[in-house]
Amino acid sequence: MAPYFPLYVLRSDGKSEILTKARKKESNLPTDDQLDSRPDARGNVDYFKELEAGDAKEVDWRRKLGGMLIHEIGGQAHPGSNYILAALPENYRLYERVKSASGGSETTDAYLYGHPHGRKKRYRSPGDFFPHLLWLATDESSDSDNCSCKFCAPEDIQVFEKPDKAKPPEPIKKDESNTKKELLPTKSPATGTKPMVVVPQRSNSQDKGISATKPPASKPMLGAPLPPAVARQAGPQPLIPTQLAPAKCFEQDQDGQWNKYLFRPGELAWFNRGTAWGLSVILKRTLTRDAQHQDRAKYLVQPLSHPLHHPPTRIIETEEGLRPWLAWSPPSPIHPGLASTPGLTYNTIDWKGVSTGRYGHGDAEVDGSIFAAKAVDDSFTLFEPLANNTVTTGERIYNGLYVGGEKIWTGEPIRLRVGSGQDIMVVHSIIERLKPGSTSTSSASIGLVGDIYKFSTLQLQPGVEPPDNRHLPIRLRQDMEYRNRATIQTKRTLSYWRIVQAQARVPITDVKGRWYESSTLLPILKGPDDFSRDLQRGEVGDAGQWMNARGDCNVVPGNMAPRTGTRHVHRLEAFGKSIPAGTKISRGLDGPPEDQVFPSIASLAAAAAGEGQGQGPMQGVEEEGPKGGKEVAGVSDGDIEQFMDLDRMEEGYVQQYAEGGGQL
Numbered sequence: 001m002a003p004y005f006p007l008y009v010l011r012s013d014g015k016s017e018i019l020t021k022a023r024k025k026e027s028n029l030p031t032d033d034q035l036d037s038r039p040d041a042r043g044n045v046d047y048f049k050e051l052e053a054g055d056a057k058e059v060d061w062r063r064k065l066g067g068m069l070i071h072e073i074g075g076q077a078h079p080g081s082n083y084i085l086a087a088l089p090e091n092y093r094l095y096e097r098v099k100s101a102s103g104g105s106e107t108t109d110a111y112l113y114g115h116p117h118g119r120k121k122r123y124r125s126p127g128d129f130f131p132h133l134l135w136l137a138t139d140e141s142s143d144s145d146n147c148s149c150k151f152c153a154p155e156d157i158q159v160f161e162k163p164d165k166a167k168p169p170e171p172i173k174k175d176e177s178n179t180k181k182e183l184l185p186t187k188s189p190a191t192g193t194k195p196m197v198v199v200p201q202r203s204n205s206q207d208k209g210i211s212a213t214k215p216p217a218s219k220p221m222l223g224a225p226l227p228p229a230v231a232r233q234a235g236p237q238p239l240i241p242t243q244l245a246p247a248k249c250f251e252q253d254q255d256g257q258w259n260k261y262l263f264r265p266g267e268l269a270w271f272n273r274g275t276a277w278g279l280s281v282i283l284k285r286t287l288t289r290d291a292q293h294q295d296r297a298k299y300l301v302q303p304l305s306h307p308l309h310h311p312p313t314r315i316i317e318t319e320e321g322l323r324p325w326l327a328w329s330p331p332s333p334i335h336p337g338l339a340s341t342p343g344l345t346y347n348t349i350d351w352k353g354v355s356t357g358r359y360g361h362g363d364a365e366v367d368g369s370i371f372a373a374k375a376v377d378d379s380f381t382l383f384e385p386l387a388n389n390t391v392t393t394g395e396r397i398y399n400g401l402y403v404g405g406e407k408i409w410t411g412e413p414i415r416l417r418v419g420s421g422q423d424i425m426v427v428h429s430i431i432e433r434l435k436p437g438s439t440s441t442s443s444a445s446i447g448l449v450g451d452i453y454k455f456s457t458l459q460l461q462p463g464v465e466p467p468d469n470r471h472l473p474i475r476l477r478q479d480m481e482y483r484n485r486a487t488i489q490t491k492r493t494l495s496y497w498r499i500v501q502a503q504a505r506v507p508i509t510d511v512k513g514r515w516y517e518s519s520t521l522l523p524i525l526k527g528p529d530d531f532s533r534d535l536q537r538g539e540v541g542d543a544g545q546w547m548n549a550r551g552d553c554n555v556v557p558g559n560m561a562p563r564t565g566t567r568h569v570h571r572l573e574a575f576g577k578s579i580p581a582g583t584k585i586s587r588g589l590d591g592p593p594e595d596q597v598f599p600s601i602a603s604l605a606a607a608a609a610g611e612g613q614g615q616g617p618m619q620g621v622e623e624e625g626p627k628g629g630k631e632v633a634g635v636s637d638g639d640i641e642q643f644m645d646l647d648r649m650e651e652g653y654v655q656q657y658a659e660g661g662g663q664l
Helices: 056-073 125-137 248-256 352-353 364-377 474-490 517-525 528-537 571-578 601-610 640-645
Strands: 005-007 015-019 024-026 045-050 082-085 093-100 106-113 268-272 277-289 295-303 313-316 322-324 379-389 395-403 406-409 413-416 424-434 445-459 493-506 511-515 622-624
Touching: 005 056, 005 125, 015 277, 045 474, 056 082, 056 093, 056 106, 056 125, 056 640, 248 406, 268 295, 268 313, 268 364, 322 474, 322 517, 352 364, 364 571, 379 528, 406 424, 413 445, 424 493, 474 517, 517 528, 528 601
Parallel strands: 005 082, 313 622
Antiparallel strands: 015 024, 045 093, 093 106, 268 277, 268 322, 277 295, 295 313, 379 395, 395 406, 395 424, 413 424, 413 511, 424 445, 445 493
């Protein structure tokens, strides 16, 4: 294994205690009630425990933070080497929340405490904490106004003034600095961004994998310039957003609508099993009308498992019974033998040995789903080819991409790893580029081209308005209007998506995942009561701060770089034997009529008798959630008419399934 070189961050603002508004001291860690590990009267467990230095999860946090930090500030002193924080900043402590229902499996999530604003300002992931760490490592002024993390600058506030017509414009000065101003806006020219990070030089002890105990004497390295994908644009001309192309199929149009469907066929998702949560693939979806005549989404899912047994499909009646794959981190395997053996994959595990107890006691179905989900996360599938220019440019252009557990279309926003870590891209092209002189797709590179945006906020003032960008997808605009209605009343602020680069190109490895509406996803992740309380306070953050990134669950010790992953021609191949043979993923409105039909009551009744007898996937179905409602076959009134608006059909209605390269 390649050695890890420690990084020493020489400054910390962490507090072990804070003063409350009542001028009383308060420990900056979970409360005594939260630290109580005793089960409640129903046998449920919910408590926090501190992760000591050297714990596997604590080490994983430091590895990820070290890798992100060295990537951002540059100074690759040891090419091909790996980096790790020698320690978390002083007074920052990592806690793990342990939850389990009586008789159910245990789930854990980590939280980092220590922010000077108190215990409620805790970080949920390394990516969540990284903007603050970067500020600690680079801002010599120690001014938290320069920090872009969600607690120091939750609204990224910028005050815009109306231009003075009588005052001539100032000449544009060429920026000769190579520091990262996009991540750390400075208050004045005197504010520096010299990294306060020590990267030790190679030593014999490090060559042998022995970690140093003291920060070695070494000159701090200067920050590297931003990568081309997020570099600040120079010049007097404003950035012009790229015009959105019309949807090219019905399903793309459905997924482009605000508050319509949260999940998509072919996606990996958590589903509520009753006493615990499991992992599944979305097979099909439709809309039902509730008692208030409102459309509600309903889904058919196939639980993942080991190849020797497959549970029946399930109907999930409400979106509250599902979670995006990246909303949670998968737990460690239950079988001790699987958990202690590194390098295992779904296809290399002896599942017969697992079922006979060779790897200790555990749940083979749960462990099968965990390993299967990790394999899916490490995969990608291109679908709906639009153009083939391999003879002239060596490129093929596609309309969509399955990346990890999620489905992405052109014309919609995605989350990016580059920039502040919270930037998004509106995708305009998905491009496969072959190597020169090669016709093999195995060595082709996958890139996404689009406009990159940053979340920005301005104070509400007369005559001051954010720029009107009609080239943003409707989901982005509607969600921002929803969030602004809350902040205008409580904080007197308006937010908007500010374009920072047009027609940027990023590799598939820089894609975190789909962008989700805060107005739709946060009520599910937080719970309706907590979300309503935050909404009344005007505290509607970005849903991306609650999400992991594709590849986080597959980080390999010794290699922090995100992987491109395994390419599959058809989406079902990514799930392999974790789902029954003959399983089909619906193409919805773009497929045959039977793709929209859900199992009948009769098939539900036949499921119980058929489970475990080798019947097909559609013969074993269990239903979750409330009954009732009128099915409308995946589309509500007016959707077909809206989609078939001829003004939006500039390039015609394109379907490529019959021509090959389809998504299934």
